[in-house]
Structure formats: structure tokens, C-alpha cells
Amino acid sequence: MDASVIIIGAGMAGLGCAERLMGSSKSVIVLEASSRVGGRVYTNRSSSMPIDLGAQWIHGDQGNPITALAKKFGIESLPFIHDTLYYPLSGQEPLHLNNDTIEEEFGSCLQKASLFASNASHDLSLKDAMAKVSPNFKNDTEKGIWDAQIIRTGLINAGDPWSISARHIQKGKSFEGSDRWFPDGYDQISQKLARGIDIRLNHSVFSITKIENGVMVDTNQGMFTAQKVVITVPLGILKGRVIEFNPSLPSSKLKAIQMLEMGVLNKTVMVFEDRFWPRTGHLMPPQSDSLLHKSFSCMESYHKPFLIGWSVGEKALELEKLSDVICSERALSTIRQMVGDTGENPIVFEASRWAADLYTYGSYSFVPVNASFDEYDVLSQPFESLHFAGEATNSDYPGTVHGAYLSGVREAERIAES
Template sequence: MTDLIIVGAGPAGLAAAHAARARGLSVLILEARPRIGGRVVTALIGGHPVDLGAHWLHAGPINPVVALARGKGWRLKRAPVETHLFVNGRRQRPAQVAGYHAAFGRADRALAAMAGRPDDQDDDDVAAASLPPLGRWTRPVRAITGLVCGRPLTEVSAHDFASSEYADNLFSPEGFGTLLARLGRDLPVALDTPVTAIDWSGRMVRLTTPRGVAEALKVLVTAPPAVLEGGAIRFTPPLPEITQAAFAAFQPAVYEHVVLQWPSAPFQGADRIATLTGRRLPGLGLLTRLDGTALHYLELDGPLSQACGPDRLAKAARLARTILADQFGARAIRDLKVLTATDWQADSLARGSWSSVPPGHASIRDMLAVPVAERLAFAGEATDHAQWGTVGGAWMQGTLAVERLFGPT
């Protein structure tokens, strides 16, 4: 007899398991992958830890994972705020960089003003509409903002976008995935155990897996909405219409890493951000010199990621070389190597990097956070507001879901 079974050992599932154990409940996590961490995983590349999913510990002051890591004495370092800015391959002078930052500031203030307005469905416009004209910086600010939120701003709810908190970011020098794996080390997890059906018609909830059936008093599902919308788990009885409508409304956010080794890259200083704009591209984000090494991330938005298609590594390599040669000239990329390119959108257990909310649907995160019944609930990054799309939000929601299912302590 298990009190709580959790589907998924990503941040939300691990947090829920910790919260349940802290109450003295018996708990088991069923995880489809052969590892824990979900979309937070660190690989060793050339001996250096490189995150292939989440990398930034966002919103330091409110992020529960930051508080946990600090409490355990694990080292975190401040993420960069300074930016390299290149327009048509030319490094911009400090005054121009300041102008670019000021444009971002104006965009942020406009979006914050939108967040302060009542959360009214009829008033929930596209995020792009709440941005003021920003002169020469309009295109890059829109493009970079669209890149970091995982969809073009024309497809994103203004209220939802504005509700997020991203300031004061940190990195884990060992990799975010390493940190998460350590947080999940002592938890009871059955790996390689995909849940294919959940029967919540009786007093006990029954979960079907290829390894057999498991039963629990209550179940928390943390699989991403896009995975559930695709029918990966069959529910008996079917989920209420309001829950199904929420799953259907979410759209997958696309944000993919291309990992470059580029010893002679024209960037100085460890872990700084570069914005490249001009010529063919409205704006492109790069995280440069990870930890002072020759490794860099080039980040792809939806259209660029799609352009890489199935023959991913070769196409991502060609794309990166074309973009960077266009900016800096062919000589500058002579020692550039593309080491790997992620494809979370094609990953059947993720179906995207996180969940984005389209205009007019600002309430779906709250809708999904309400337990379906006293014995069945959903949680994950998709159900958080201030930290949607992030590990911190997923962790927060895993903890809250246990409270929603079992009552306050």
C-alpha cells in the first residue's frame, strides 16, 4: 500500500517525493527514462560538465532549488549580466550596448504594466502587442525575447509572459543536471518504467506499466502537458473536459542548445551572453566561453531548430557555421567545431523544452494545478506562474501538489 505514486522523476516529481517523505508518507516514483532529472541533464563533454537541458538557475531570490543548494553548501555562481553585442559582425561600443539594454528595460516595463492589469481572458492580448516601439532595437529585442520564452511573441499570452520573474540568475559549476541528480539520489525511483494507463475509478488508483501494475492511494502526474496531450497515458475514467482543454491549449516552447567548441571565438570573459543581430538574422543568442573554456552554446528558436530537421547534427553544424561566418567572416570560424545539438521537441517524453501559453488562455496554468479529484493531480513547470518554464517553478509546484492532495501540514 503506497500513499503516493509520482509519475516522472523530473524536478516536480523529485520535489513532490521529498515533500511526501517529509510528511511520513510512503512514496514511489515511476520514471520512463533510464535516469532521473527529466529535462535537466548534464553531459561530460571534453571533460567539462555541459547542461543539455536547463542551465540557468533563474530568479535566485524565489527559486527553491537555489535555497536548497545554498542550504547544503553547494557552490553556485552568479550568471552574467554583461552582454557582447554584435551588429553585422561588428562589436558595438558601450554607448550602443547601453542603448540596447535601455530598450530591453522599456520592453520589460511595458510587460510589467501588463502583468499588473487584471487577469482577464478577453484582455489577454498577444505579448508582442504590449511592446512599445524600440527604434533600431525593436527587431532584436523581440527576437531575443521570443527566443528565451520559446515561441515568437506573436504566439504568446501577454498576461502569462508578463507574470514571469527572471532576474538574479545563477549557474551550478558542476552542471544543473548534476545538482538535480544529487537532490534525487536517495529517493525511491523505478527507472525504465513508463506509465501507460491510470485507472482512478476506484478507491485505489491503479497504474499500468510494462513491468506490471502499481497501486496507490493518490497519484501525482508530472509528465509534460504535450506528452499527455499526445495520449501517452490512458485515463479511466477520461479526464474532465476542463483538464483536457488545458492540455490542448498549451503549446510546446522550443529552445535548443547547439554546443560549440570555438577556441578563437571573438568573445572575452567567461559565461557572457552575446547577442548577434543584423544581415539575415533579427537576433540570435549565444552563451560564450562556458566557465572560461572554449565551449559555447548557440541557442536555437523554433524556426531555426526546425530548419535543422532530422539529420540534426550535420544540419545544426552547417547552420551554426553559416550564421557565424556571416557575422564574423570565414576566417574567424576556421577552428569552430559543433559538438552536439539537442532535440527536445522530438523527445517523446518531453515534446518541447517547456510549456507556453497562447493569447487568451492565461488561466490554463491555474486550471491544471487544481487536483482533478482527491486522488489525482498534475504538476510541473506548466502549473507555475512566477517561474513558469523553469526548474524552480517545477520544484515549487511539486511541493505544492502534495499539499493540495494531502492538505496543509
């Protein structure tokens, strides 16, 4: 055997699993198809400052393992307040979506929508269920605020509101505390985690086959054998059947892979010489079907100020077909619609295209209409000598960096105890 355990994928789940197993008697090899570690934690360092095109936040810093890792490695993070300025119409004063009244009313309606869908004979989309419980709007501004919050919920889940299951919209857990971000790049975490681990980059896995006393992994750089294999590849790779399993995965696991959806959330990052927007967390324009960027995050540190435009679902896919020039022009047009034209142009521009990424085929998972959170638990279950980790195997924290990391730790502990 080449190792006790082979881990497929050097994202946060794979690194978390390998790090934990390194403290045991198990020998570990990590096979990574791409030329870098981190997976969907991706910091572009080709310009004058680090730009995160993948994961952005520590979601809740109290008790979060990513907070603990940052402290352990001495990596600076900054708090981020998700205050959102919504611009209803050109020339009108922006409104704070995060005021207590608006948040409480929308949160209450979200609960009612989820309950309505749960009691219905069939599941409903977030959009349809919210329409069933919507209040009577006094004017277009109130309706615009409502639509903006539904879109914002879609952004969090990496899906369009008409695709997301209303029954399961409020399931899962979260950590308390502030959200934080890394001004010098999220990849500091993955780079530090990777130290001392036997990671083989540019190793694409073709198939995983059960053999006597273990498992054989066929790659573009030869065969590897181990007693156990931990598969941490993104849901998009499993849905695309990029890896052949011999024997085939059980029907329950195949069904879970089919039922869950791989969401697409893309970033448009624009760095400017000076800030020309209000000091707030997010800017949100009046929503329309043609709008490419649904929201903009306002980022400031000791580096240059920058904006992150967020595109989700169908619009995220549309973005991937556009040139950087067109994408930048459309983002700037939306920003100027909100804060006016100051003549500022970005000095650095970057855009993610996660659906086209051959190593992910999307951003992160969500539960679509007619699927269930139970699919996450089905995916997490071992199958003979195969173990599964990744954000799409964590029903407590799907779609998060900490969820991915914790799933890798979970499988390492399961293997160590076996």
C-alpha cells in the same frame, strides 16, 4: 497497495514531491519512463566536460529554492551577467542591449503592448502588439535593436513572437538577485535529490485508472496501485495523450491542456580550446527570418570556454531536422559574421532536440494567443485521487526549474495534509 503515493515522472517536480513526502508517513514510488532522473534537467557527460542540454540557469538566486538546494548539497554555481552585445551589421560596432536607456524604453513598450492587447476586443501576439506601440525609428540600427529585443523575449518564453500572447507576457513572478549556472552540470541537483527515493526507471505509464480506495497505474513493467497518484509529466506528454485516464480528465483540465502551448527552445553547444569572442554575456546577430541561432551565450569557467546557440520555435524545429555537421556549420557562420573568422573550430559539439524527445515533446510551456495564465491554475487542481505538478501547473513560475520543483513541494504538502 504498492505505495501510499505513486509519482509519475522523476524530473524536478517529481523529485521535489518525493523528497518532501519522504519526511511524512507516506510510502512513495516514483515511476520514470526514461533511463535517468532529472527530466528536462539533462547534463551530457559523454565528452571531456559536462554539457547541459536542458535547464541552464538559476533564475534569480535570492530566495530561490534551487539556490538553497545547491548550498545544501555543496554544489558550486557561478554568477552570470546577461549583458548582450548586438551586432547590427557586418563591420559596425556592437551595441550593448542591456544599457539602462534601451532596457527602460523596451520595458515600457512591453507594458504598453500588454495593456493594448488587454484592452483590445481580442488577444494579440507579442509581435503584433509591439508593432502597435513601436516608436518611430530613425534608422535601420534602431529598428534592428527593437527586433532583437522582441526575439530575445521570445527566447525567454520558448516561443516565436507571433505565437506568444501579448496580454499575458508580463505575468508571473520572479526571484531577485543574479542568475547563476553550474559549471559541473545542473544534473548534480537532480542526482542529489534522487538519493534515497524509490525510483523505478524505464517504467512507461500507459494508463491511470480509478479503482476502489485508490488508483491503478498500468506500465510496460506491470501494474502498480496506490491511494494517490501525482502526475508530473511535461505538458507535451499531456497534449500528446500519451497516458490514458480512466475516467477521463474533466473538460476544464482538457481545455487547459489544449490551450497552453509546449514551447521549443533548443541549444547548440560548441566547446573551443580558447575564447575568441568578447567577454560578455550574450552575442546577438542581426536578426533575419533565415537565422537558425538567434543568440549565443558566452560561457567561461575552469573548463574549456564554450558558446551556447539558442534556437526557438519554428527555427528550433528546423534545427531538429538537420545533421550535427550542418547545424555546427550554420552556427559557426553566424558567429564569424559577428566576431570575424579566427579559424577556430569546436572541439566538442552537442545539440538538443527537445521536440523529438519522446519523454517531453518540447522544452517548456508558454501562454499562446487567446490562452490565459488561468490555464496553469486549472492544471494544478487535483482531480479525485490524482494530483498534478510540473512547471505547467505553476502560474507563479512557469517555464522554470524552480517552478517545477515548487509545484512538486506544493502537491506533497497538499497530500500530507489530506
